[in-house]
Amino acid sequence: MIDDFSDLTKYLSGKSRLRYVIFHVSSCSSTQDLAMSLFEQGYGEGLVVLSEEMSSGRGRLGRSWTATPGGLWFTLVLTPPKPTNLQILSLGVGSSVAKALKELYGLNAVVKWPNDVLVNEKKISGVLIEGKKKLSIALFVGVGVNVNNEIPEELKEKAVSIKEVLTRQVSRAPLLARILQEIEETYSKLLEEKTDEILREWRSLAGTLGKKVKVVTGEEVIEGVAVDVTSDGSLIVVDRAGIRRVIYSGDVTHLTQFPN
Ligand code: BTN
Numbered sequence: 001m002i003d004d005f006s007d008l009t010k011y012l013s014g015k016s017r018l019r020y021v022i023f024h025v026s027s028c029s030s031t032q033d034l035a036m037s038l039f040e041q042g043y044g045e046g047l048v049v050l051s052e053e054m055s056s057g058r059g060r061l062g063r064s065w066t067a068t069p070g071g072l073w074f075t076l077v078l079t080p081p082k083p084t085n086l087q088i089l090s091l092g093v094g095s096s097v098a099k100a101l102k103e104l105y106g107l108n109a110v111v112k113w114p115n116d117v118l119v120n121e122k123k124i125s126g127v128l129i130e131g132k133k134k135l136s137i138a139l140f141v142g143v144g145v146n147v148n149n150e151i152p153e154e155l156k157e158k159a160v161s162i163k164e165v166l167t168r169q170v171s172r173a174p175l176l177a178r179i180l181q182e183i184e185e186t187y188s189k190l191l192e193e194k195t196d197e198i199l200r201e202w203r204s205l206a207g208t209l210g211k212k213v214k215v216v217t218g219e220e221v222i223e224g225v226a227v228d229v230t231s232d233g234s235l236i237v238v239d240r241a242g243i244r245r246v247i248y249s250g251d252v253t254h255l256t257q258f259p260n
Contacts (some may be wrong), residue, residue, distance in 0.1 A: 003172045005050065011177030018046040018086070018184055019206050025049070029056040031075040032130055032142050039077055039138055047077040048180070057144065060128050070149035072162075072172045076183060079140040084190050087233035087248070090115050090129050092190065092198040093141055096182030098205045099123045105166060106176055110207025112228065113235045117145075118207055121254060124158035130192075143179060147172050155226055198228060212258060213237060217250040223258055 004091045005024050012020060021043065028034045028051045051073050057065035067073045068124040094115025101109040101117065101124065112118050117125035135203040146161035163169050189197050203209065206224045215222045215237060224239035235247045240258065 003177070005173050007173045008177055011049055011174050012180065015067075015181055016184060018180075018186070020046045020048055020180065023047065023049045024051075026052045029055055030054050030058050030142075031073055031128065032058055032128065032140050035075040035077055035140050036130075036132055039134070039140075041098075043077065044138075045077055045079040046182065048074055048176075050074040050176070058128055058142070058207060059126055065126065065128075065144055066155065067144060068149050068152075068153060070147060070163075072143070072145040072147045072176060072179075074143055074145070074176065076141045076180065078141060078187060079136060080139065080187075080191060081136075082191070083137075085195060085232060086129060086131070086141075087114070087196045088198050089129060089139070089141075089186070089190055091202045091229070091233045092129045093129065093143065093185035093197045094125075094199070095202045095205050096178055096186050097127065097145065098230055099144060099179040099201075100175065101125070101162070102183050102205075105162060105170065107162070107165060109205070111202060111205045112254065113206070113208040113229070114233065119160055121207075123158055124160055124162065124165075139243065141182075141183065145175065145179075197233065199231070199233070202229065202233075208235070208252060212255040214255055215247055215250045216253075217247060222247065223255070226252070 002254045022038040031049040031051050052069050054067035057067040063083040098109040098111050098117045107119050109117050115127040116123050125145040130140045132138050150161045151159050213226045224237040226237050228236045237245045239245050
């Protein structure tokens with residue numbers, strides 16, 4: 001399918017406060033790296049680096065990210081004027097993607113803490129936020145969505161694309177525009193310190209709350225039931241011994257039942 005990203009301004013026109021500059025390349029190591037180097041060269045807030053494929057795509061927790069043609073792989077640069085809660089932004093970006101997928105295609109998209117987006121328990125999107133300090137802090141909001149790309153065989157059990165769920169290809173430009181609009185809304189709320197609203201929305205889209213989970217943190221593996229998130233976006237799990245645990249960073253797996 002031919003995707004015309006020059007159409008993007010049509011989808012964004014009149015609706016955005018951020019001034020977007022779209023940098024579209026056929027390939028790069030990682031859109032995060034390219035955005036960082038363009039930022040060093042003077043590009044600022046609103047820069048969107050979009051690549052058709054990446055040779056060293058990065059995921060959360062030091063993992064790699066497979067980015068073959070047909071997917072939506074981009075990094076948005078934000079330069080918040082004051083210190084912002086990164087964890088809340090990261091939850092809000094996950095909600096933004098889930099909301100866009102629900103509203104554009106009617107997908108039953110849910111967020112797995114902190115910001116993976118799942119459809120039928122398979123990952124359709126992931127979010128990575130990295131920071132860089134120059135004079136002030138710049139945030140590099142990386143979003144990957146499996147759209148029309150083929151999911152590699154070894155990932156098929158865990159990942160899915162929009163094409164596979166809808167059994168048709170979709171155009172990526174309106175999707176990108178919609179996700180950017182949703183992220184912009186979240187970002188405005190964050191700057192206005194309306195974190196409660198971001199968390200309320202996250203809870204309404206969450207697939208993790210009420211579920212049995214396994215959480216792998218840097219230090220330990222916790223099994224329990226995910227009950228809520230704190231006001232700073234940490235996950236609250238009541239472990240199998242009935243103890244309330246608060247997790248700031250980790251890898252969550254949804255379980256159907258606890259292992260013996
Ligand atoms: C994760 O789920 O682990 C996060 C995946 C983030 C992938 C996106 S694709 C665009 C941006 N560039 C990267 O190298 N990674 C992010």
